[in-house]
Amino acid sequence: MNWQWFHRLSSPKWFYQISGRWLPWIWILSLVLMAAGLYQGLYNSVVDYQQGNTVRIMYLHVPAAFASMMFYVIMAVAAAIGYIWRIKLAHMAAVSAAPVGAAMTFLALLTGALWGKPMWGTWWVWDARLTSELILLFLYLGFMALHQAFEDREVADRAAGVLAMVGIVNVPIIHYSVEWWNTLHQGATISKFEKPSLDPSMLIALLLMIFAVILFCTAIMMYRMRNEVLSREHSKSWVKEVIGL
Amino acid sequence: MKPLRKRRLIFVISIVVGLGAAIGLGLYAMQQNINLFYSPQEVATGKAPVGPLIRLGGLVVAGSVKRDAESLQVSFDLTDNAEKVTVSYNGILPDLFREGQGIVTMGKLQEDGQFVAEEVLAKHDENYMSPEVAEAIKKAEAEAKARKPKE
Numbered sequence: 001m002n003w004q005w006f007h008r009l010s011s012p013k014w015f016y017q018i019s020g021r022w023l024p025w026i027w028i029l030s031l032v033l034m035a036a037g038l039y040q041g042l043y044n045s046v047v048d049y050q051q052g053n054t055v056r057i058m059y060l061h062v063p064a065a066f067a068s069m070m071f072y073v074i075m076a077v078a079a080a081i082g083y084i085w086r087i088k089l090a091h092m093a094a095v096s097a098a099p100v101g102a103a104m105t106f107l108a109l110l111t112g113a114l115w116g117k118p119m120w121g122t123w124w125v126w127d128a129r130l131t132s133e134l135i136l137l138f139l140y141l142g143f144m145a146l147h148q149a150f151e152d153r154e155v156a157d158r159a160a161g162v163l164a165m166v167g168i169v170n171v172p173i174i175h176y177s178v179e180w181w182n183t184l185h186q187g188a189t190i191s192k193f194e195k196p197s198l199d200p201s202m203l204i205a206l207l208l209m210i211f212a213v214i215l216f217c218t219a220i221m222m223y224r225m226r227n228e229v230l231s232r233e234h235s236k237s238w239v240k241e242v243i244g245l
Numbered sequence: 246m247k248p249l250r251k252r253r254l255i256f257v258i259s260i261v262v263g264l265g266a267a268i269g270l271g272l273y274a275m276q277q278n279i280n281l282f283y284s285p286q287e288v289a290t291g292k293a294p295v296g297p298l299i300r301l302g303g304l305v306v307a308g309s310v311k312r313d314a315e316s317l318q319v320s321f322d323l324t325d326n327a328e329k330v331t332v333s334y335n336g337i338l339p340d341l342f343r344e345g346q347g348i349v350t351m352g353k354l355q356e357d358g359q360f361v362a363e364e365v366l367a368k369h370d371e372n373y374m375s376p377e378v379a380e381a382i383k384k385a386e387a388e389a390k391a392r393k394p395k396e
Contacts, residue, residue: 047375125281
């Protein structure tokens with residue numbers, strides 16, 4: 001099989017140039033979607049028959065929780081590609097995805113606690129969904145700490161990469177925890193194949209916010225990757241040109 | 246693919262699959278402990294222990310909620326549509342507590358099958374709708390109920 005195209009895609013210089021062109025558009029699209037989503041979610045959507053206005057926490061909670069799992073998969077797949085093919089850019093992607101995913105995990109846990117207090121009657125309960133999401137946060141933090149612990153970047157990439165790959169086992173557990181066990185957390189509303197069981201005005205707000213948050217996280221991750229590229233390739237002539245040395 | 250990369254690919258796949266299987270079996274073995282609560286049926290069949298602090302989950306039976314006029318003492322029945330357990334509780338109930346609502350309660354099962362709760366948590370389901378829609382559904386259900394006896 002011819003893998004040349006794959007290696008060309010993995011050139012840090014190529015990535016730096018392409019991402020520079022894409023970033024403004026990703027930003028604009030993300031902010032437009034977020035403005036629309038916030039307007040729809042906070043103002044234009046109906047209140048819930050049981051929760052009242054508290055339901056609006058969902059428009060931040062669900063996108064954050066979705067992104068927390070999505071960026072873990074991105075991180076783990078990038079780490080695996082970097083590990084198998086020894087591609088530096090893939091390791092840079094994994095390292096850049098971790099803080100973004102960790103922040104989203106924290107946001108999901110925080111908004112969940114704020115919702116849980118008035119609705120369930122408790123900030124926290126050790127049910128399978130909440131516990132597995134907390135483990136996800138620890139996996140992110142562990143990845144970042146392990147990466148920091150090594151002097152040698154290549155060793156750090158590989159060691160932390162193995163942790164990221166191993167931790168992917170947790171992602172399906174988070175997703176299916178509400179089906180496999182009795183949990184206090186409710187089941188999925190829109191990830192099933194049937195018609196979603198929520199009001200159309202809520203669904204629009206939720207989808208807008210999910211896309212907005214994913215694009216927002218992608219933009220932040222790309223910024224981090226560009227910094228990572230400049231920092232790791234600082235001795236290359238094209239980097240010196242870019243930073244004007 | 247070069248042999249070295251193939252070996253690394255096999256290594257990655259085998260640790261993920263191996264660990265996935267190990268954790269899967271572990272979770273399967275601990276299934277009962279990971280469940281947040283016991284169901285009324287498990288209480289009826291004697292699977293729930295009498296004495297230690299446990300959680301019990303189910304739907305509040307309509308018409309079973311009895312509040313004490315003088316205090317916060319309240320008692321209600323919980324069901325999973327198979328069995329019923331009577332719960333007594335002294336404290337403030339969460340916003341979502343109502344008849345027909347799914348709740349999870351922590352407390353101790355007594356010898357006589359009664360459940361004395363120390364904490365009551367409301368469980369929310371995955372359905373979200375506007376008050377108007379909820380009202381319309383309720384009305385339609387009531388009308389359907391009213392029509393039935395005539396048929």
